Amino acid sequence: MFSAFRIIVARDLLLAMRRRSDVLTTLFFFVIVVSLFPLGIGPELNTLRLIAPGVFWVAALLASMLALEKLFFVDYQDGSLEQMLLAPQPLSVLVLGKVLAHWLVTGLPLVLLSPLLGLQYDLSTATIAVMMFTLLIGTPALSLIGAIGAALTLGIRGGGVLVSLLVLPLYIPVLIFGAGAVEAEASGLGGAGHLSMLGAILLLSALAAPLATAAALRISAE
Amino acid sequence: MLEVVNLQCTRGDRCLFSGIGFTVGEGELLYLYGHNGSGKTTLMRTLCGLVAPTDGEVCWKDLPIRKQRDEYAAELLYLGHKNGLKDDLTGVENLLVACRLAGVSVKEDKAWSVLERMGLRGHEDLPARVLSQGQQKRVALARLLLSEAPLWVLDEPFVGLDVAAVALLEAVLAEHVARGGMVVLTTHQEVALTSGKVKKLRLGWKEDGCV
Numbered sequence A: 001m002f003s004a005f006r007i008i009v010a011r012d013l014l015l016a017m018r019r020r021s022d023v024l025t026t027l028f029f030f031v032i033v034v035s036l037f038p039l040g041i042g043p044e045l046n047t048l049r050l051i052a053p054g055v056f057w058v059a060a061l062l063a064s065m066l067a068l069e070k071l072f073f074v075d076y077q078d079g080s081l082e083q084m085l086l087a088p089q090p091l092s093v094l095v096l097g098k099v100l101a102h103w104l105v106t107g108l109p110l111v112l113l114s115p116l117l118g119l120q121y122d123l124s125t126a127t128i129a130v131m132m133f134t135l136l137i138g139t140p141a142l143s144l145i146g147a148i149g150a151a152l153t154l155g156i157r158g159g160g161v162l163v164s165l166l167v168l169p170l171y172i173p174v175l176i177f178g179a180g181a182v183e184a185e186a187s188g189l190g191g192a193g194h195l196s197m198l199g200a201i202l203l204l205s206a207l208a209a210p211l212a213t214a215a216a217l218r219i220s221a222e
Numbered sequence B: 001m002l003e004v005v006n007l008q009c010t011r012g013d014r015c016l017f018s019g020i021g022f023t024v025g026e027g028e029l030l031y032l033y034g035h036n037g038s039g040k041t042t043l044m045r046t047l048c049g050l051v052a053p054t055d056g057e058v059c060w061k062d063l064p065i066r067k068q069r070d071e072y073a074a075e076l077l078y079l080g081h082k083n084g085l086k087d088d089l090t091g092v093e094n095l096l097v098a099c100r101l102a103g104v105s106v107k108e109d110k111a112w113s114v115l116e117r118m119g120l121r122g123h124e125d126l127p128a129r130v131l132s133q134g135q136q137k138r139v140a141l142a143r144l145l146l147s148e149a150p151l152w153v154l155d156e157p158f159v160g161l162d163v164a165a166v167a168l169l170e171a172v173l174a175e176h177v178a179r180g181g182m183v184v185l186t187t188h189q190e191v192a193l194t195s196g197k198v199k200k201l202r203l204g205w206k207e208d209g210c211v
Helices: A002-018 A020-041 A045-068 A070-078 A080-085 A091-106 A108-121 A125-152 A159-186 A192-221 B040-048 B069-074 B091-101 B108-117 B133-146 B163-178
Strands: B002-011 B014-024 B028-034 B055-060 B076-079 B151-155 B182-186 B197-203
Touching: A002 A020, A002 A091, A002 B091, A020 A045, A020 A091, A020 A108, A045 A070, A045 A091, A045 A108, A045 A125, A045 A159, A070 A080, A070 A091, A070 A125, A070 A192, A080 A091, A080 A192, A080 B091, A091 A108, A091 A125, A091 A192, A108 A125, A125 A159, A125 A192, A159 A192, B002 B040, B014 B028, B014 B040, B014 B055, B014 B182, B014 B197, B028 B040, B028 B163, B040 B076, B040 B151, B040 B182, B069 B076, B076 B133, B091 B108, B091 B133, B108 B133, B133 B163, B163 B182
Parallel strands: B028 B182, B028 B197, B076 B151, B151 B182
Antiparallel strands: B002 B014, B002 B055
């Protein structure tokens, strides 16, 4: 079972390496959206500090959304999804592998780049650290939840728009607790409660989302 | 043994086929034929469990396949219209991933030699996207040579193959049947399958030769 997980992760990482443009689009999208706000608002540091958590999190949400479309679609098109459905391992394990690989190439780069972007918003080192941590535990949850929507809209014409409508409402809790943790920390209240909630969302989605995604894939592939 | 009992499949309000029943035992080959749109591919996908039948049951070793999905999957090899190849992976990588995912552990040099037997010498390490359609099909079919599964379900395996590859595939099928394997396949061309017991099943309402 673990070997199938490893094979899928290795295969998808190799494919991402061979086709880097897909990875870079998501990353640059995030960078550009986050950078537009300081340019538009101007050098008002207080305002920028105030809106930074929200802007970062909304940009992360949209970037994650953008990358979702490709998650299962290529596999569906070339027939390798059929082979995954017929593999003798539980489909949810393969799904988890795919989501992990997807997060490593689309989610993790955002987390690693966020401190640099945080400088544009005049954030303190402590705030940047909290922001990075929330993104680190929040973006995998986004990928996991988004996978359900991607699987449900597979093979539907205009699925890209539909997936946004399906998934964005489900992202709201992650947005609230992710941005909330950074704000609470910056205002000196301490973000421990928010972070615990974010961790709980991650655990819950790691348990439930692969099962739901697997079920959705079986329906979509029929 | 694969046993199909009273299988029915409806798409929307259109009945594709109903009352289908047959068995495929060890060393037998079932040859499905019928006009375009007669439901061959849907029947194949139902046999694999990719499509749920509206009525009836597919049984493997006397148990319904929906009750033993993982066990059945380990004994089944399905090749559909889509080859299941990744454009950006080479032939060898594709073959290795496909086999390992199906639970067959394969060494890399074994994969190279199998692709050579499939007539792809010199093309093993090219990405699949630059291969011709026939060559892609050959890479997909190379899995048959490494498979340990007793049941092969092949949807149009001869499409896009040249004369030499057709002969090779016939030999591989005959070898598998002679070993006691089972094959279910669809094809539109006449294929000489001499060894083992060959069964035929016609789908659809049109007689042979009608348009």
